[in-house]
Amino acid sequence: MSSTVDVVVIGMGPGGEALAGRLAEAGLRVVGADARLVGGECPYYGCVPSKMMIRAANSLAEARRVPELSGGSQVAPDFAPVAARIRAEATDNWDDQAAVDRFTAKGGRFVRGSGRITGPGTVRIGDEEFIATRAIVLNTGTDPAIPPISGLVGTPYWTNREAIAVETVPESLIVLGGGAIGLELAQVFARFGTRVSVVEVADRILPLEEPEASQVVAEVLIAEGLMVYTGVQAEAVVHDGTAFTVKTVRGELTAERLLVATGRTTDLAGLGLASIGLDTNRGFVATDEYLRIVDHVYAIGDVTGKGAFTHVSMYQAAIAARHILGEDGPGAEYHAVPRVTFTDPEVGAVGLTEVQARERGIDVRTATTAVPSSARGWIHQTGNEGVIKLVQDAERGVLVGATSVGPSGGEVLSALAVAVHAEVPVDRLRQMMYAYPTFHRGIEDALSRLA
Numbered sequence: 001m002s003s004t005v006d007v008v009v010i011g012m013g014p015g016g017e018a019l020a021g022r023l024a025e026a027g028l029r030v031v032g033a034d035a036r037l038v039g040g041e042c043p044y045y046g047c048v049p050s051k052m053m054i055r056a057a058n059s060l061a062e063a064r065r066v067p068e069l070s071g072g073s074q075v076a077p078d079f080a081p082v083a084a085r086i087r088a089e090a091t092d093n094w095d096d097q098a099a100v101d102r103f104t105a106k107g108g109r110f111v112r113g114s115g116r117i118t119g120p121g122t123v124r125i126g127d128e129e130f131i132a133t134r135a136i137v138l139n140t141g142t143d144p145a146i147p148p149i150s151g152l153v154g155t156p157y158w159t160n161r162e163a164i165a166v167e168t169v170p171e172s173l174i175v176l177g178g179g180a181i182g183l184e185l186a187q188v189f190a191r192f193g194t195r196v197s198v199v200e201v202a203d204r205i206l207p208l209e210e211p212e213a214s215q216v217v218a219e220v221l222i223a224e225g226l227m228v229y230t231g232v233q234a235e236a237v238v239h240d241g242t243a244f245t246v247k248t249v250r251g252e253l254t255a256e257r258l259l260v261a262t263g264r265t266t267d268l269a270g271l272g273l274a275s276i277g278l279d280t281n282r283g284f285v286a287t288d289e290y291l292r293i294v295d296h297v298y299a300i301g302d303v304t305g306k307g308a309f310t311h312v313s314m315y316q317a318a319i320a321a322r323h324i325l326g327e328d329g330p331g332a333e334y335h336a337v338p339r340v341t342f343t344d345p346e347v348g349a350v351g352l353t354e355v356q357a358r359e360r361g362i363d364v365r366t367a368t369t370a371v372p373s374s375a376r377g378w379i380h381q382t383g384n385e386g387v388i389k390l391v392q393d394a395e396r397g398v399l400v401g402a403t404s405v406g407p408s409g410g411e412v413l414s415a416l417a418v419a420v421h422a423e424v425p426v427d428r429l430r431q432m433m434y435a436y437p438t439f440h441r442g443i444e445d446a447l448s449r450l451a
């Protein structure tokens, strides 16, 4: 059986859900397909529940700071309210009916199943074939990448999906991967009382961010009692029925649980891209500024390789939807992609790191300022660790990248994101006032050091 529609959206992550809803509201015949849950990774296994965990864990850390600031405190962590909140408020117990209803109320048709392009303009979802006269949109996101470590497959290791769904915290945990997922969750579990070891193969945690950021976060984690091993390759994993042992050249680690957070993977071959003549050997699909892979086929979100973040997916969704509807508007720009790793301190970053800027041949000038030495950092006292780093294109006199680590580092980032996005001249940034005593006032100090 085949049905003719205007648009088929394969995968309804945050961007796909928004785009499909927008096109349906505009009157197009839209079929949205998801193999799992409408909304994707972010609301069910990612951003939203992890940030609820982080909010709760940070409240424990703040309570533990009371003795240094304001008297006495006794902290008795209990994960039960967090698990309950994730079920009741974030994930509806991993039920997407509300999201499906939202989409169908806009006029869309939802099909639960795995979609695959079978040729130009045609998509198969289960037993059904759809002819899409206007567009096919891919928003299939990523799955956890499982490294080829001897003995790992077949053990009851966690990915982010199992870690988000826990009801009690383990006594001990090994986290493979010191990136965003690994560190956010490592700190949460440690603050709830789990003995946590992080094993990162690169020579520093958060290797994609500025080294200054990696150093601040590593120092905080170690001070909180986590073990952080960098430059360490896991060679084998053994699970004896109760505990995991991870073997490395530097010795063995043992823990009740193992979280694998070593990056993400896409299944482009499974999407049938070869049927329209596209290479599926790369980990992502190349898109033009309107998110087209080829005429009438669009891709948005993590699969585009432009930053695996919900805000990237949503930004691209709005541009692709406009283009499909034939509306005018600017194409996508990626010179100021913001990102925040919600460790405490938060690591906010935008645009290029110093190394990336140098690799592009930019005439780089950088400056850093330590948050504890700012007025606000000094007032804040305990929990004030952080750094602001600016990356300037000296020839053009604009910032091309910036990092703000610290309390509310993700909020401090907003001013820096505007500066990088709008290419505000550094001289002009120096002429403005920065409210006293805010954390973002550190930007003014860093700017003065660029001179």
Ligand SMILES: Cc1cc2nc3c(=O)[nH]c(=O)nc-3n(C[C@H](O)[C@H](O)[C@H](O)COP(=O)(O)OP(=O)(O)OC[C@H]3O[C@@H](n4cnc5c(N)ncnc54)[C@H](O)[C@@H]3O)c2cc1C
Pocket: 010, 011, 012, 013, 014, 015, 016, 033, 034, 035, 036, 037, 038, 039, 040, 041, 042, 045, 046, 047, 048, 050, 051, 113, 114, 115, 116, 139, 140, 141, 142, 160, 181, 270, 271, 300, 301, 302, 303, 307, 308, 309, 310, 311, 312, 313, 342
């Ligand atoms: C633990 C964690 C924390 C995160 N925290 C943040 C954060 O704080 N901020 C942030 O910006 N980002 C965060 N992210 C990243 C964010 O979740 C993703 O970037 C975001 O979900 C956007 O992904 P997407 O739109 O590409 O699709 P996804 O959310 O990955 O969804 C893709 C959907 O496609 C479906 N699908 C796949 N293949 C098919 C197919 N063939 N047919 C039908 N359906 C298919 C899947 O079932 C899924 O529902 C986090 C991720 C994780 C794992």
Ligand SMILES: NC(=O)c1ccc[n+]([C@@H]2O[C@H](COP(=O)([O-])OP(=O)(O)OC[C@H]3O[C@@H](n4cnc5c(N)ncnc54)[C@H](O)[C@@H]3O)[C@@H](O)[C@H]2O)c1
Pocket: 147, 176, 177, 178, 179, 180, 181, 182, 184, 199, 200, 201, 202, 205, 206, 207, 232, 233, 234, 261, 262, 263, 264, 307, 308, 309, 339, 340, 341, 342
């Ligand atoms: N706050 C946020 O916005 C947020 C939070 C979580 C995830 N995310 C998104 O999800 C993406 C995926 O997160 P992630 O943490 O899985 O990936 P990542 O790429 O950020 O980090 C993976 C880490 O694992 C390390 N690694 C790889 N193989 C390893 C191995 N065999 N042993 C030990 N370490 C190994 C890498 O060097 C890297 O540091 C992120 O890049 C980000 O885009 C965003």
